[in-house]
Amino acid sequence: MAVLRSAPLRHLLRGLVSAVIVVAALFPIFWGLMTSLKPARDIVTFPPSLLPATVTLEHYATIFKAGALGFLLNSLLVSAGTVALCIGLGALAAYGLARFEFPGKRAVLVAIIAVMSIPVASLLIPTYTLIAEIGLVNTHVGLILVYSAYQLPIVIWILAAYYQSLPIELEWSAMMDGYSRFQALWKVVLPLSRPGLIAAGLFVVVFAWNDFVVAVTLLSSEDTRTLPIGIYNFLGFYGREWGPLLAASMVSTIPLLVIFVVLQRYFMAGMTNGSVKG
Amino acid sequence: MMDGQRTPFQAYRYLLPALVLEAGFVFAPLALSLFYSVHRVRYYQLGDFNGVQNYLDVLSHRLFLNSFLVTCSFSLMALALTFAVGFGLALFLNRDTSGSILLRTIVLLPYVIAMLVGSMLLKWIFSTDAGLVPLAAAWFNITSPTILADPDYAMAAMVANGIWRDSAFAMVMLLAGLRSIPPNLILAARIDGAGSFMIFRRIMLPLLRPAILITLIRLLLHFANVLTFPLILTGGGPNNATETLALRIFRIGFEDFDLGKANAMAIVLCLFNIVAVILLLAVFRKTRGGQSL
């Protein structure tokens, strides 16, 4: 508490812990970045140098020549589509759960928890068969639908909690003012839920942008390939050529970093309101 | 109601699209998985019904017990340590100073970068070729361990991967929990004469129960089912020391081309999840008794 226990020792300790945290969190990423900038021959020399003696962008050139830009765009498209679908359906469903009592509510709640606990790995193969059956294998739509199905429960969960933290009187007064219930949701509840929407959206983006287990199963052609699959393929093409691999990794990381750094305060705020109150 | 007749089923107008999506892409595949698991499915071709034979086959395999134990020990170690680190971070970074906000963002980075990438970065660090491990070994003047080729070290590496990536998730969830505690309660306890430890144990911990439970469940499910860590970091080895149930499903399905058995295994993993969550809930319920006066 603020009442002064003024000790430079405490500050020192805090600084020390902070430094440890920063190094532990960032070192692998930093090391990967530095490696991706070293010429191939310098990468495996011993003892390793932390900073590249000569900086080269050759590995980045390699991966862009191998189509990384297309993969990047595919990832953007799939992530955006998944977020849109998840938020769209999730915002509606969460409202249904947050504001109504209805027969089967318990069953729906149990189903949501159940979906969160089904291992993705166990669904891969039948999902592939099913998606193939409706002709969506190797399409972005197929991937978006599957991603959304996996991520909807957490979106609903976050948003329902967020809605419940908003006073219901706001919707009532909107309805008094002549808005339909749906319009009240659209014009009053959703704008107020922005932190919740962003938090939910970020969870979805992290999943959609980073997934490779599902995508590696459902996608096959180069046109549709997302970035993690691209990287996974680099793993096959280049074997242990760490240069291009790490370069691709760095490229895949940047967009998400930017999003997160910009939105992290919403992320916290959106999670704060009620979603952990059970 | 203003927008039409009010019925008890009105809520379904909001829920239906989501329910349809879940039914189509989660529950239907699950049903299909169940169907496959009682059939012979070789080389991606549906064969005859063969009852529980697939289950008997996978459960009686030596590597089943191995992967079961690997999954259990990995999940428990990763869960305990990730939770502890995440909790520590949440407490340490609870205040909204600019330094804390920056640190929180930094801690979140391993969580937001692709698991594939993260595991690859760690593999690169742990591999002898990168030179870091031999370098560290040279400092301590010991023979350089081969981390990824030693069963114990490889497991430790996988646990480290879990902590490195997922502590941030635990931190976010627990921070959210901390935020939901009215600050007045902490102030009141302080004025009531409680010290930091007592406030933590008697006020914060009990009030964080829901957040802690949700964090534990989500982490447990994540760790019990994670495929990327073993697939990329350790390849399940050495000596299958890091071959989790999820990796085994993947192998049986995509390397042995036996979808019948893979799906039987998947159903087993599902049951494993359910049992794990029930156990966690039971443990949680039990501890509740201990906190009363």
Add this chain to the structure above:
Amino acid sequence: MIEGSGASIEFRGIGKRYGETVALADLDLTIQPGEFVSLLGPSGSGKTTTLNILAGLISADSGSIMIGDTDVTYLSPDRRGIAMVFQNYALYPHMTIAENLAFPLQARGRNLSRLAIKAKVQDVADTLGIGHLLARYPKEISGGQQQRVALGRAMVRDPKVFLLDEPLSNLDARLRLKMRRDLKALHQRLRSTIVYVTHDQSEAMSLSDRIAIYQGGRLQQCGTPADIYRRPANAFVANFMGEREMNNLPGTVVQTGGGVVFKAEGLDLTLPSTLSGWARFHDRAVTLGIRPQGVQIGQRADATQCEAVLRLVEHAGTEQFFYAQAGGVELSGAAAPDTPLAIGDRVSLTLLSRELYLFDTASGAALVQGGDLAA
């Protein structure tokens, strides 16, 4: 002076700023042992800041605080020997009432036996009439009962000083009156020092030995309820005390052939001879203040008079309040409940001399008042 088991409190030059905003300016205030002092003022006036600094929840930028003979300026809250009741009670939702009451007794450095704690909890609960609720959880009892639990949690440690932060504001009107009485009785018995924050002047008046009234981060006046009501230090205090706002008539005092006249907008009020001394304020802009209770219907000898038209009448049970147009100003006044009043009536109004106040318009400082016949 009241003697009691409480400790004295002394603020010396306490100041607190948030950036450019002055939350509290140079507060000097001494509270006697066993005294019940209310900190009164509108929101943002500095009363809660004072309380929080006293509790040690926030630290002051300057100055020092003594509780008894101890300088507590740099002590953490738990070492100040105080107890506090929060506005929303801050009951621990996961503990039963008994556990809530026991909590302060289990704090570090209090080596009480289980049995002793139990006895103490029961004792306090019985005193407050909540002995039968001990096994329940806070959300299972009513607001009034929660309030008592909060009070009980403060009492259980026998603190030298109680801090109460608007403890009654979450209760409905009747319960509030009952709790007010109980609180007063409790203070009579315990004789602890109580610092009580409120924005309700009637609460402050009825409970306190002394009232400290704040505005804009400054202590305006500190005194007994009667003192503050009768001798407000300035227009703000005068307006804040009392059920209704004063009539405030800006104008000037002039000496004419017929006597001393107060000239307001479109209205000349001839002051009675007893107030002829007010002529000395003729050279400044002043405001004439009078509480509605001082504006009555009918004529009276040697009092200020005027003619007015009734615009609005409110019945308030024990009396009636009316608004009447007199020249360019509107006056509010009070009448007995059975007086026949109709809107549009022309009436004669009497402004009781002892209810008249004169303030400096620019500074708001009280200049003189009709009650001081010596003036």
Add this chain to the structure above:
Amino acid sequence: MRTKSKLRLAVLAMAGALLAPVAALAQTVTMWTFLNPASETPRDRALKQIIDKFETANPGIKIKVESQVWFTLAEKFVMAHRSRSAPDIGWVNGENMGLLVNSGVAEDLGPLITSKWTPALRQDLVLPQAYEWVKTGGKQVAVPIMALSIVLFYRKDLMREVGIDPAGIKTWDDLAAAAAKMQRSNGPNVERWGVGMHLSTDKTTMSFGANALAAAQGGKLFGDKCSALLANENGVRALNMQADLIRKHKVASQESFAYTLDDVIEQFIAGKVALASSGNGRFGNVMEKATWNGKELGMLPWPSLDGKKPGPQIMSGWFASISKDSKQKEAAAKFVAYMTGPDGMEIWAEPGGQVPLFKSVFDKPVFKDAKYDPLRQLSQMWADAEVWLPAECNAARTFVDLNTATQRVVLGNVDPMAALREAEAASAGRQ
């Protein structure tokens, strides 16, 4: 309700926009391969040249290459077939031939390609068995593009340095001794290991032990119905030989248990191992990228346990097959015939660095140059010790089983025979 149907429309519209398939041109033949014509390795360049030449000669046909990871290519091809999204042409590696043979997704290439061959062309084949190997029930499910075997790479410079004649390495003990001499240490850290082995259970192929075992069993790893022949005296000797390179001779890093073939090659290129097994197809690539003088790269015949005969060259390779669902089998077959015919083979040899599968190509004057000696050596090695494991067996995972058994013995202290019995059972369980 109006707003809701609007929303539904919006969702449908969005789905529709994303669904719009990439319009395919009429005569575009799609091919899945692990190569990438945009890349620079010798084989990538060769594929590009082949496609360019073919497209110039056949203006109506465009070849669209979609690159895949080599170790999932076959399974992707079969799965894509099940979902009716298979490419026209799919490459399949020898290790995964079982998948192709057993799944029945490949078109019979007999009528389309091989039956059109002239008798002279038949006589010209370097490895006639490679074609017979992928016949099942009289149907030609694939044709070879390039033949490969896992060979032993060594560095001539290091051999010279320590004064060993490579020709003298006949047994595995000889190999271990040579490796020990070439190993370099600095304090507790080994800077260069004697041999690099890939004993991981991940994405792997034939290791030393598998070769030794096959040699001891006259080239056989499988009995009837794909039952693996592992749990016997030979198996124990082979396994111990492999394990001893790590635990007894200490000429291979324990990290071998985490290495895949790719890892080992990378080590070899970086000069961190003196001897390594590799697919011969990487010969050119290693020469080019080596951090040492690439000209010093050589290939050794496999040692054997008794030293009487060299160990077998277990043959594999890349094969082309055409999907049964292909809408343009004729065009696809035309390209496959070109890519695997004498014209294509010339390009696979130069710049591709592969052994051409027609004798006549090799006899051309251009290939008399000394730089093609390794290819000649290779074809000689094949002629001496060529072995084809049954195509219908899942051999790739049986190699994994053998690695697993080795790991069990070294890391788990399990009796070798017991470990091999488990491996045999595991192998039988998946056939």
